[in-house]
Amino acid sequence: MTTTTTSFGAANTAVLKEPKIQIRSFDGLRSSNSSLALTRNVNLFSVSSSRPSLIRAVSTPVKPETETKRSKVEIIKEQSNYIRYPLNEELLTDAPNINESATQLIKFHGSYQQYNRDERGAKSYSFMLRTKNPCGKVPNKLYLTMDDLADQFGIGTLRLTTRQTFQLHGVLKKNLKTVMSSIIHSMGTTLGACGDLNRNVLAPAAPFARKDYQFAQKTAENIAALLTPQSGFYYDMWVDGEKILTAEPPEVVEARNDNSHGTNFPDSPEPIYGTQFLPRKFKIAVTVPTDNSVDILTNDIGVVVVTDTNGEPQGFNIYVGGGMGRTHRLETTFPRLAEPLGYVPKEDILYAVKAIVVTQRENGRRDDRKYSRMKYLISSWGIEKFRSVVEQYYGKKFEPFRELPEWEFKSYLGWHEQGNSGLFCGLHIDNGRIGGKMKKTLREVIEKYNLDVQLTPNQNIILCGIRKAWKRPITATLAQAGLLQPKYVDPLNLTAMACPAMPLCPLAITEAERGIPDILKRVRAVFEKVGLTYNESVVIRITGCPNGCSRPYMAELGFVGDGPNSYQIWLGGTPSQTALARSFMNKVKIQELEKVLEPLFYYWKRKRQSKESFGDFTIRMGFEKLQEWVDKWEGVVSTPPKYNLRLFSDKDTYDKIDELAKLQNKTAHQLAMEIIRNYATAQQNGKGE
Incomplete structure (x- = not known):
């Protein structure tokens, strides 16, 4: 993999003993049209009262003045008048679809153009809309609006995403403005839910009144506000320029406007993003120690609240460089876990996040979108160089990373x-x-x-x-x-995830959401066949392509679409989502899953250590041994269930259980056994009501 390197001016750091002003200028991102090049003025001040500090850098990274190759999307963004043209014109045509340039731009507005891949002949175009809900918060009015819109303009369903948002599928182009304006006027937004900018900011969804959880959610909301586009293109397009007033905390406005270290484009309608926005999508999550409900290590930036012994928030640990996407059989693309960057006091978090975003904006690759995520920049540079550049935009040295307890997955069900x-x-x-x-x-x-x-x-x-x-x-x-x-609920279902994939996602290679119910049933059947108990489980995630939207590379057992009706199998993640899985087998046909899963689960049952998870077991045994077991597997004798539910219930009761079971993609026998088993366990434990 080739990388783009950046040279910097002389590192000149000093302690500022009294207020001074130094002014420097350097060229921003250069386009093929030099008249569009932006210049930033760097004003270095002594510390303001709201941000106590000891050390500030007095030099700012300088971009080389050489032209670099840019992808087609970069040119589309540059020529769009801040994400307006030609989308504004395409939306006015009678055609059911929009052209290629507009298709790229509408992502910034929170929408993807799709068509039904199950249908043959002329393409049946529609649009998917994705909301942006920091922390996953959805006010009552917005939920009811989304519910209505799904019936009136969508396919009758709502979908919850792995980034705490809604997706609304099947919206026709002629109805886009009506749907968008309805969302906006119901306290919602889709701005920045897709596109080359910061996406929805995650935080634990539990509405605890605890200080640390409240502080994490407030921080996530502030980061989301800081990195929201400012040029008005979204409201121009969908509510005819109506001013939707949202009160922003003064610390957000102050951090956005601060240009002490050359982070901003002066006099630009997009002070942080400029005309080009970011090289690719950017993901941030905020959480509290132990709570890994947000898959913290999969984000470009992971922010962790650090409290004192009294539970009062003091600052934040920051991770950087996570990301899931990859390309099949291209080893220079890979999923990656975020790694520690450092610690900042709580009043500095917005400035630190902004400095990281700007470092990626200035140095992330814009020539090849496969390598445009920040994880590739950090992998190329190394964390030390990355940290040193971020510190120049931040204006301080990061403090040492604070020790954290072990992570746990929390579902809050x-x-x-x-x-x-x-x-x-x-x-x-x-x-x-x-x-x-x-x-x-x-x-x-x-x-x-x-x-x-x-x-x-x-x-x-x-x-x-x-x-x-x-x-x-x-x-x-x-x-x-x-x-x-x-x-x-079957424990396998509780932690399983799948992306939408077929029939609407244009990137899907095979099924995910439509295929996972049957796969989970088959895994449960294998469990029963090899003697694993009902309350045992593994984390299963399925995605229809290698982009990893359902984060399969963190699963104990990941299925990644690898061709029609076939998957790569990934093994080795942990229940706490703290380790990357590894590719075990390629192009396993859907009808042959049992040939792989039976020996793996059989030997996990018999050779595992005490309380050893399936993911940990596969790593300890090694993939060579696992492959040997799969190759030599001849199967075990299946034992059919001893009892039949029909023998123990009247027809009316059976029919009711059967109807309820179908809602959960189960058989009546499975559901009845789950209810009976859980009731018996509760009585034994003295918890029956």
Whole structure:
């Protein structure tokens, strides 16, 4: 892989003992048209009262004045008048689709053009809209609006994403403006949900009243505001330039406008992004120690709240360089875990994040989009060089990374105390797809009790602010639609994820969302065949292509689309999402999965150490041994279930259980056994009600 290197001016660092002003200038990103080149003025001041500091850098990285090759998308962005042209013209035509340039630009507005790949003949175009919900927060009014829009203009379903947002599929071009304006006027937005800029900022979705959780969510919201585009293109397009006033905290405005270290384009409508925005998408997550509900190490920037012994937030640890996307059989592309960058005091987090973003903006590759994510810049430079450049934009040295406890995956499913006398209820949604009776019932509950919701990074939903008196009726209503408490859901389903893939995603090679229900059933059958118990599980994630939207490279068992009806199999992630999986086999046909899974699970059952997870087991045994077991496997004798549910229930009861089971993609026998098993366990443990 070739890389673009950057030279810098002489490193000249000093302690500023009294207020001084130094002015430097250097060329910003240069285009083929030199008249569009921007110049930034660097004004270095002594420390302001809001940002106490000891050391400030007095030199700023200088870009070389040589022309570099740029991808087609970079030229489209440059010529777009800040993401307007030609999208504004294409939306006015009678055609059901938009042209190539507009297709690239509409991503910045939060939409992708798609067509139904199941249909033959003329392409049936539609648009997917993705909302932007920092921390996954969705006000009551916005949820009800999204629910309505799905029925009126979409395909009748809502989808929860792995980045705490909604996706609305099937919107026709002629209805785009109506849908967009409805979202905007209902306290929502799709701005920046896609495109070459900062995407939705993750944070734990649990609405705890605890200081650390509240501080993490507030920080995520501030980072999202800081990195939101400022040039107005979104509102020009969808609400005719109407000013949607959003009160921003003064610290966000101050950090955005600060140009003490050459981070901004002066007098530009996009002070941070400029005309070119970022080289590629950019992902940020904020969390608290131990809580890895956000897959913290998969983000370009991971921010972790650090508190004192009294639980008061003091600052943040920062990770950098995570990312999932790759290209099949191109070893220079790879998934990567984020690594520690350093620690900053809490008042500096916006400046530190901005410095990291600008370092990527100035140095990330713009010639080949396969290598444009920040993980490749850090892999090329090394963390020490990357840190030194970020520090020049930040104006300080990073403090040493603070020690953290071990990470744990937290789903927040079931009922929990919020800490302010209210309750919240986390609901498992298979693959994040809300439709049919489930969709109708969720709306009924959310509307009747006037509930706000939060979306989780595992495609689930949390109902917030529930009074204790409402718990029983809400539980009963939800259960009638198959929205059961987690103890009644197959453990394999609880941690599984899949991307939408076919039929609408243009990048999908094979099935993911439509295929995972059957795959999970087959894995459960293999568990039973080799003697694994019902309450044992592995983290399974499936994606229809190598881009990794469902983060399969962090799974204990990852399936990555590798051709029609075939997958790469990845092994070795951990239940806590702290280790990368590795590619084990290529092009395994869907009908042959059992030939691979049976020996792996059989030997895990018999050779594992105490409490050893499947992912840890595969790494300890080594892939050579695993492959030997697969190659020599002759199978085990299957033992059919001893009992048949039909023998123990009347027809009416059986039919009701069968109907409920179908809502969860299970057989009546499976669901009945789960209910009986969980009830018996609860009675044995003295927890029966």
